[in-house]
Amino acid sequence: MAIQNANAVNGNPNHPNSQLKDLDPAKLKVNLAQRLQPLPALSTLKFGETHTDHMLVVSFDPKTGWSDPEIKPYAKVELDPMSSALQYATNCFEGMKAYLSPDSTPLLFRPDMNMSRLASSVHRLSLPPFSTSALLTLIKRLVVVEKQWMPPKSGYSLYIRPTVIGTKSTLGVAASDSALLYVICSPSGPYFPLSRGLGRPDGYIKPINLLAVSSHVRAWPGGTGGHKLGLNYSPGFLPMSHATEKGWDQILWLRGDMVMEVGAMNFFVCLKRDDGDIDFLTPPLDGTILPGVTRASIMDIARAHTSSLSFSSSTSNTTLDGLTSRLHVSENPLTLTTLIQWSREGRLIEAFGVGTAAVLCPIGVIGFEGEESELPSTEAKDSAFTEAGASYPDGNIERPSSLVDSKESKEPEKELIKEGGKIALPVYEKGIGPVASALRERMLDIQEGRVPFAGFTTGEGGQGISWSVECV
Missing domain, CATH: 3.20.10.10 (D-amino Acid Aminotransferase, subunit A, domain 2)
Structure with missing residues (x-):
């Protein structure tokens, strides 16, 4: 599938990337971890400090376009020391959450807005564009894989962090025509936990x-x-x-x-x-x-x-x-x-x-x-x-x-x-x-x-x- 979404190529159907491969959920590869981490106790969760077992990874090559997406075990990302993201801060991200409904169905809250904002951030950094609908489909697949990490308690959620970074290896001051897109997840409790004790009523939220x-x-x-x-x-x-x-x-x-x-x-x-x-x-x-x-x-x-x-x-x-x-x-x-x-x-x-x-x-x-x-x-x-x-x-x-x-x-x-x-x-x-x-x-x-x-x-x-x- 070529990149043909006008929005995904910065509003230009004749964009040079329009004939390159776009994100394609149909080509998703799933490589599950052989050993899973023990699930943490809810009382120990601190925002952003715990990661789940898997991540979604896909890369962009200026000659071929987006690679086949892969859900694989969580791992470190290797970068050339000259990478654009390290030298010129060409990185952007999103913050979104998945919740469990009363019948234990995973729910994403207004994810279309997150995808639109991520595309806008990518455009602002002149990074390679992508289909936002395809990325959302891939994120849903990742959430299904990591469903066991979703805390079954009100106020808790699975925080999702899509990230796009420029990976072109050069010290030249220019836009990166190669990129890495990855999505990681983190189980999260209240960002500012409810205070207890000290004579405070139940549900007290400290200003x-x-x-x-x-x-x-x-x-x-x-x-x-x-x-x-x-x-x-x-x-x-x-x-x-x-x-x-x-x-x-x-x-x-x-x-x-x-x-x-x-x-x-x-x-x-x-x-x-x-x-x-x-x-x-x-x-x-x-x-x-x-x-x-x-x-x-x-x-x-x-x-x-x-x-x-x-x-x-x-x-x-x-x-x-x-x-x-x-x-x-x-x-x-x-x-x-x-x-x-x-x-x-x-x-x-x-x-x-x-x-x-x-x-x-x-x-x-x-x-x-x-x-x-x-x-x-x-x-x-x-x-x-x-x-x-x-x-x-x-x-x-x-x-x-x-x-x-x-x-x-x-x-x-x-x-x-x-x-x-x-x-x-x-x-x-x-x-x-x-x-x-x-x-x-x-x-x-x-x-x-x-x-x-x-x-x-x-x-x-x-x-x-x-x-x-x-x-x-």
């Missing part, structure tokens, strides 16, 4: 504390921030280590005053409106923000919930449990200055990050760089939380007079940012606010096959959301 950083920039206009490339992640390791040394959990990336992402997650905030509804905001996809699958799904769920409260065409699947407020979804540029202002006004009621690995993680404190950028002690932090507002069984929040430092400041927010300080989000009994909790639970219900997509609507007339939860 993460962020240090807002502008001295290092994750992405910029015209760059590669909107693609899932390895080179986007490693430059963040140094500022992240500086933040953790000061006691922070993650970084809130800034570009100037503009809010970007939370570590490797998309950022959302909830603002309380005077009419009782909630503004649900996230930065727009301007080329600097990764178009997250979880990001898009969370927004779809929020829109469906609001539609279900507005139109008679709704179904029980669209309304979020325990949430009576409408969520007004908007993609708008966010700045640290406006976050501070909303916090001072008592409007900022929730903030969280979302992504494939973590699903959804609540945020407790956002610190600004400056003299006061070190995370306060536990006692001081708890005091700040108490002042910021308490949660009650009905989900109502006691509005604080200010969510920024305990001392009053009449200086402009720009000066406050310069000097350093913090925003303390309201505290909730289970660590996670009602909006984030409802969205997270609905995401897990859908991903794990407990709630079907049928009936999800985005507006009057029952216009459906086009999602795919594919059986393997």
Whole structure:
């Protein structure tokens, strides 16, 4: 089968690769491992540290195209020291998950979006194109082989990491016309495990504390921030280590005053409106923000919930449990200055990050760089939380007079940012606010096959959301 998919050859049917062999699932070779690893206890799983028994491997040769794909025992990959991936970071990847449904059927959540994003990343690096539908078929075959590695427990999954690397051996600064595509799997539990003990209620999710950083920039206009490339992640390791040394959990990336992402997650905030509804905001996809699958799904769920409260065409699947407020979804540029202002006004009621690995993680404190950028002690932090507002069984929040430092400041927010300080989000009994909790639970219900997509609507007339939860 020749490469003839216009999308797979960067939109050009006359692309030089159009007559080369494309990925062909019909030619898949399966070489099973003779000795299988013992399955790990769920309590020992840490994200990304355990691999399964097999991997999918296929290579691209500029003269012949893609080789016959092979599922084989997990093994190290050999590379020439001059390989493009090692010299010029020509590598990209995807993160996706397979879940077990209640009847033990493996499910992939919106894999078409992952395949589309991977193809976009490959194009951005000028690596050889491929058929996304063929790759998805091959991934499904790998998941079937590794089904025993899928934890049969809610909140657990089989994390799937498709990767494409340039393998051309030359020190010349040019695109790689040869490549290696491989897919590995890792059984995974909750990215941020539920906390137990210390008087916490069951299901308590510990909020993460962020240090807002502008001295290092994750992405910029015209760059590669909107693609899932390895080179986007490693430059963040140094500022992240500086933040953790000061006691922070993650970084809130800034570009100037503009809010970007939370570590490797998309950022959302909830603002309380005077009419009782909630503004649900996230930065727009301007080329600097990764178009997250979880990001898009969370927004779809929020829109469906609001539609279900507005139109008679709704179904029980669209309304979020325990949430009576409408969520007004908007993609708008966010700045640290406006976050501070909303916090001072008592409007900022929730903030969280979302992504494939973590699903959804609540945020407790956002610190600004400056003299006061070190995370306060536990006692001081708890005091700040108490002042910021308490949660009650009905989900109502006691509005604080200010969510920024305990001392009053009449200086402009720009000066406050310069000097350093913090925003303390309201505290909730289970660590996670009602909006984030409802969205997270609905995401897990859908991903794990407990709630079907049928009936999800985005507006009057029952216009459906086009999602795919594919059986393997």
